[in-house]
Amino acid sequence: MVPTDGSVVRPISRGLTLRALVIWCILLPFIRLSSGAKTRHFKWEVEYMYWSPDCIENVVMGINGQFPGPTIRAKAGDTVVVELTNKLPTEGVVIHWHGIRQLGTPWADGTAFISQCAINCGETFHYRFKVDRRSAGLYGSLIVDVAEGEKEPFHYDGEFNLLLSDWWHKSVHEQEVGLSSNPFRWIGEPQSLLINGRGQYNCSLAAQYSNTNSSQCKLRGNEQCAPQILRVRPNKTYRLRVASSTALASLNLAIGNHKMVVVEADGNYLQPFAVNDLDIYSGESYSVLITTDQDPSKNYWLSIGVRGRLPATPPGLSILNYQPTSVSKFPTSPPPVTPRWDDYNHSKTFSNSIFALMGSPKPPTSYDRRITLLNTQNKIDGFTKWAINNVSLALPPTPYLGSIKYGLQNAFDQKSPPENFPDNYDVMRPPINPNSTIGSGVYMFGLNSTVDVILQNANSLSNNVSEIHPWHLHGHDFWVLGYGEGKFSAKDEKKLNFKNPPLRNTAVIFPYGWTALRYVADNPGVWAFHCHIEPHLHMGMGVVFAEGVHHVKSIPNEALTCGLTAKFLDKNRG
Numbered sequence: 001m002v003p004t005d006g007s008v009v010r011p012i013s014r015g016l017t018l019r020a021l022v023i024w025c026i027l028l029p030f031i032r033l034s035s036g037a038k039t040r041h042f043k044w045e046v047e048y049m050y051w052s053p054d055c056i057e058n059v060v061m062g063i064n065g066q067f068p069g070p071t072i073r074a075k076a077g078d079t080v081v082v083e084l085t086n087k088l089p090t091e092g093v094v095i096h097w098h099g100i101r102q103l104g105t106p107w108a109d110g111t112a113f114i115s116q117c118a119i120n121c122g123e124t125f126h127y128r129f130k131v132d133r134r135s136a137g138l139y140g141s142l143i144v145d146v147a148e149g150e151k152e153p154f155h156y157d158g159e160f161n162l163l164l165s166d167w168w169h170k171s172v173h174e175q176e177v178g179l180s181s182n183p184f185r186w187i188g189e190p191q192s193l194l195i196n197g198r199g200q201y202n203c204s205l206a207a208q209y210s211n212t213n214s215s216q217c218k219l220r221g222n223e224q225c226a227p228q229i230l231r232v233r234p235n236k237t238y239r240l241r242v243a244s245s246t247a248l249a250s251l252n253l254a255i256g257n258h259k260m261v262v263v264e265a266d267g268n269y270l271q272p273f274a275v276n277d278l279d280i281y282s283g284e285s286y287s288v289l290i291t292t293d294q295d296p297s298k299n300y301w302l303s304i305g306v307r308g309r310l311p312a313t314p315p316g317l318s319i320l321n322y323q324p325t326s327v328s329k330f331p332t333s334p335p336p337v338t339p340r341w342d343d344y345n346h347s348k349t350f351s352n353s354i355f356a357l358m359g360s361p362k363p364p365t366s367y368d369r370r371i372t373l374l375n376t377q378n379k380i381d382g383f384t385k386w387a388i389n390n391v392s393l394a395l396p397p398t399p400y401l402g403s404i405k406y407g408l409q410n411a412f413d414q415k416s417p418p419e420n421f422p423d424n425y426d427v428m429r430p431p432i433n434p435n436s437t438i439g440s441g442v443y444m445f446g447l448n449s450t451v452d453v454i455l456q457n458a459n460s461l462s463n464n465v466s467e468i469h470p471w472h473l474h475g476h477d478f479w480v481l482g483y484g485e486g487k488f489s490a491k492d493e494k495k496l497n498f499k500n501p502p503l504r505n506t507a508v509i510f511p512y513g514w515t516a517l518r519y520v521a522d523n524p525g526v527w528a529f530h531c532h533i534e535p536h537l538h539m540g541m542g543v544v545f546a547e548g549v550h551h552v553k554s555i556p557n558e559a560l561t562c563g564l565t566a567k568f569l570d571k572n573r574g
């Protein structure tokens, strides 16, 4: 599932790596009180359809004819049941409910080859899970209101969801073939950036302000590629729930003339802080508050641009429209300028400003086990890969959840993957020996143990190149204890924040840097931990964590109808 059609659900193609980690996502705002937990049923059909997300017609994956997919609104504690039918002619699908921890329902996490078998063409699968009060929010929204009796620690008069994505005109399949080829073919930069599935490729909304030769868009407003308009009233406070489901791009979001106060990240409240612009990586979500205190006779740009890679994609635009000013009135100044792509200090300053709101859960003061995960670009038989401690992840055909639970030892590598890398490894230079191996081993953690993960970045295969990687953990939140430069060492220990580290489910490693995470392995199941950049994941950039799998009860048969678990079920039935 590679870079991407940006669509909601991504297909499972067969092959070497992880592409199975389909990313659907969810947005769980939390508002409004109501009473009594409910079960909410949805019937979804996944189908290909023609759509023009950036004014160029393409084939997209839609749900019930919608792109992005439908919104689910539920209250914390509710049970959501989605009956998903795969109407794609040739591919399996799964839906990952990004940001939902799946406490007690690890089979509903929607990771093919890990938590379930892919849903084959024509088949239906029932996702049933409880929504906890947290959010993510990528394609399509699952809105979770606060539970009864709970209140949000801030006030707002209205809200908007902004789902950010990047868009390629080439099909996902063609991109995957390129990545798996020798010589390697990179997917390149996206053609467009989309806000709520809307972008403009062959024209610019802000052509009059730009010095490029792009023409001014002529849109009536009802086109599939017409920009999202945020209609606001003067002197009010609005909550923007921003989530990034990009396949590749790290983004920066800014609104002309308006500051943003960041109040929530990945569904957890933060110590509020004000910014002029917001860095957001694939898999992350934030809530920001804006106050509409500017000249109400004008409109303002909301702009997203690419960070961390030399941008070759025009900014994505949307308009903040002060009512009753006409939306057709152009903002009087150009869209905000995205900070320079390689201004990493800007990004680090932002990441280092994020602290948990007072009263948030604190991390345990010590760990039971610490693993260090070295991120390197590698070669395997001439193919370009990413590896973690020199193992490039290739998922087995039988999902781990079933194979571990039923002790099917031939299903995957039984040897635990390495917990560290050689002391003399120079993270500032390309690997001396770039050859790596493929693996499918699992890091098994004691149930309820405290785990530290040190993500260690390094130089890629080319000199002086080290990339950003946003790492996403399924099934848990982790505390981000800190970020640092170079190789993590004992002297970095005292820089870690145990006082108010934020809880997240996605955290970035900066070029040549490290990021320290802590979490409690308290959710029986098997959980992916991977780079959220889809081509990297496809090239093996992930690991598999598991805890307490024998405590998992009654995995639905429909999750086990493939590989060795299918045979196992057959035998036990007979």
Ligand SMILES: [Cu+2]
Pocket (backbone or CB within 6 Å): 468, 469, 470, 531, 532, 533, 536, 537, 541
């Ligand atoms: Cu990556």
